[in-house]
Amino acid sequence: MHPLVDAENGTISREIFVNPDIYAEEQERIFARSWLFVGHESLIAKPGDYITSRMGEESVVVTRGRQGGVHVLLNSCMHRGMKVCRYDQGNTRLFTCPYHGWSYGIDGKLVERPGQLVGVPGFEQHYHGELDRTAWGLRHVGRIALYKGTIWANWDADAPDFLDWLGGMRAFLDFALDHRDGSEGSSEAIGGIQKWRLNTNWKIVAENFIGDLYHDISHRSVDLVGIGPSGGKGRRDAQRPRMQIGFPGLGHGGLGETPHNSEPDYAPAWALYPEVEAYYRELHEKRVRNLGDRPRVTMSVGTIFPNMSFHGRQPRTILMAHPCGPTQTEMWRIYLVDADAPEAVKDAARHYYLRYSGPAGMTEQDDMENWTYATEASKGVIARRLHYNYQMGLGHARPVPGLPGAVQNGPMAEENQRIFYNRWAQFMTQAGWDGLMPTTARALEDAD
Amino acid sequence: MPTDPTLAALLLEHEIRQFYFVEADLLDERRFAEWLDLLTDDVRYFAPIARNIRRGEEASELTREGFDAAWFDEGKVTLRQRVEQLATGIHWAEEPQSRTSHLVTNIRVLEALPEVAAAVEVRVRSRFLVYRNRLADETDILVGKRSDTLVRVDAGWKLARREIQLDQSVLLAKNLTLFF
Incomplete structure (x- = not known):
């Protein structure tokens, strides 16, 4: 499909992460027509x-x-x-x-x-x-979508609807944007956007956040120290088993739980802060009542193609990896809290987010070291002849019951990365929208 | 204690200056655990994010302590965790360790309590230039202003509060693994 991307066999040329011509083409083919x-x-x-x-x-x-x-x-x-x-x-x-x-x-x-x-x-x-x-007059974008407080824009007036673009990934984005008590939306951004520059290609950031439990090992130092809001070791509270869940044909994915219809028992989430812990315990009861037996998912990290990534639980953030040259990215991070949460809850969350994420984040610092020097070591003429390996779990994807259009590949795989680069290759090789969007239930309804 | 007010001010300024120079040496010699000992247990360490705003709207130029996002907004517990992480030897962002030099200058004692000649608490303003070189060619020069509160504890001074204003809105460094 694209000479440099062999998602089927799980190999991708390093050129797409360093080559200025490919980067220039991305601006036209991806950023000028993506949400x-x-x-x-x-x-x-x-x-x-x-x-x-x-x-x-x-x-x-x-x-x-x-x-x-x-x-x-x-x-x-x-x-x-x-x-x-x-x-x-x-x-x-x-x-x-x-x-x-x-x-x-x-x-x-x-x-x-x-x-x-x-x-x-x-x-x-x-x-x-x-x-x-x-x-x-000033040039307007082609389309705007407002979704639970988030603002999305697309230069292309012919682009598909945002909700079609999002597809089944919506459930995971909802988890990040909805109130912890299960009611819709009502999260807000903490004032101030962290912005910083990083010498890596924007896709390296997107593919990390789309679900890479394999790189946990790079965070061993912060896990040894323990910065989670309940104390002890680790960088966050223990989570229930997560799967790599992705959306072939859309390019999105994340780490999360498959849809389930009842709320698991409450697990302490902020034990170091008794007032905050009590608040979340109470919210959990509300969540059980609010959601009843409706399907729900949880998630920790995800990426919406092309370059919006988000954390849904601990921490809870939105990250933009803005392209800034083939080997430079400007990172923007926004931190989310429930708008009506008490000040003590917002405060504890803010402190935790800031020690976890961003340039001073004790977790993210090690990611950025890896991304920066992986990029540098992929620039040379010899290095560029090589391909990165994305073969983990190749051929082991299976459908997700209750989540049309999704596949999962267990906790550790590179399925989502293959999905992401498949999508990238589609955009880079196909000029029109024909064939770029999977046929969705919504599209079928429109056609009727 | 000297009775000449000019002399008293000079001596106090000298003490504060020495404190900063010792602090800079501890940081640049990577003696981070000893640096922590220079901080009070309830130290506040805050580095707001700077925004580009219209003249006249300076109130929103910096993010607010206690409400907004920041580069740092923490106390000794988190600072100690940072030091512990550096000591693991597997904090890859600082392994191998960067080379830094902290230049501290424009040191002014703005206020001394209860009085200059017998100060137990001072508010001090200074500038910093922190140079960092990492691996081969990764170089950052971070410049800005510090507003500190120092308190006298036993024989020496300790840092009780530090506000760090970095003179950048988009941080032109990939991380902030260093202390200011």
Whole structure:
């Protein structure tokens, strides 16, 4: 399918992690038409609030319009390209370009459509009133999807619906975004986004988070020290057995439990913090009542193709691996808590997240060392002739009862990585959407 | 104790300066367990994230201690865990160990309590430049400001609070395995 990806035999050329031409092609073929996570609604709570975010290499502004809608706009003046916003966050009605002063409104009272050009210095005198201002508004993304507080955008107006894109992975994303008591959504982002640069290819990050229990060994130092919220050894509380569960044809996957219809007994989750522990114990009772015998899953880590990864339990985070060159990635991490949790609960979670994840995270630091020097050692002409090995569990995938479109391959396998690179190869070789999306129940309904 | 206020201020500043220089040596000589002894048991160690914000909105320039995400927001328990992790010899991000030099400068004693001549608590502002070189060509230069509270304990000083303002919004280093 793609000369460099042999997912069937579990080998992938190192070229795709270091080659500038392939990287450039990815920008067009993947990032210009994939659903990309661009932020969380709680970061733009009030009308006029905005954050700057990224889609692939491009800077975008994510705004909350005065009428409440969310807009995602290319952060580049239509006149000569200057960034119209160089702040990370703020509140405004207008973005005014510093270069020649073109200004764009995001307030529906100023403009019919947010992003529209409202001010052009010299419009009457020098443009003779002839510039078509309606045609030169900021470039909007093709599609936006809001899902339980998360904001997603796609440059391609013809892209499939976000929920079709997500497919069965939705259940695992729900686990991260839903309240711990089982009620829908209601998580929020803690203020402040950690952003940092890493000399590795963005796919190395995505494929790690899609489910790689095999690399547990690299975290032995933090496990020896023990940073979990219940004390003792290990970096988190003991978890029930997890499986590698992936979605062939969609490219997503994670580590989690297959769907089950009853809630296992409560296991202490934050024993070092009695107040927090009591809170979670109470939530567990609520969860048992709220979910009844409805199917549910749990998960610890996952990746939504191409580059959004998330933790669902301990910790609970969203990670964007923004491409920044063939061997450089800009990592962005947002930390999630239940919006209505008591301060003590949020505080304990925050402290735990910060010692686990991010550049000062005692777990993530060792991942980043591995990713960085794997990349460096894959650049040479000899190294590039070799392939990485993804053969673990080859041929042992089986369907997941109760989860259409999913396969599982036991706790340790490289099935999800093969699924991810298969998807990558599809995008890199197929220009149109035909054949890129599996036929889903939703699509069939639409066709009727 | 000297009665000349200028002399008293100089002596106090000298003591604080020596504290910082000893601290920098401990960190750069990788004597992290001894460095921990320079911290009070209830030390607060906080490094906010800096944002690019509009002039006039400086209140939101740094993430808030106790509420928001940060680079560090912790006490001695976590700092000790970091030191223990370094000592395992299998914390790959620092194995082999990086080379660092902490340069501490612009040291100003902003406040001394109850008074300069008999200070038991001081607020101190300083700048740091931390150079790190790792393996062959991985080099980071991290520069910023520190706002400390030091308290006199027995014969010496201990660090009770440190706020570290890194002069970067996107951290241009792959990790923060080092102490500031």
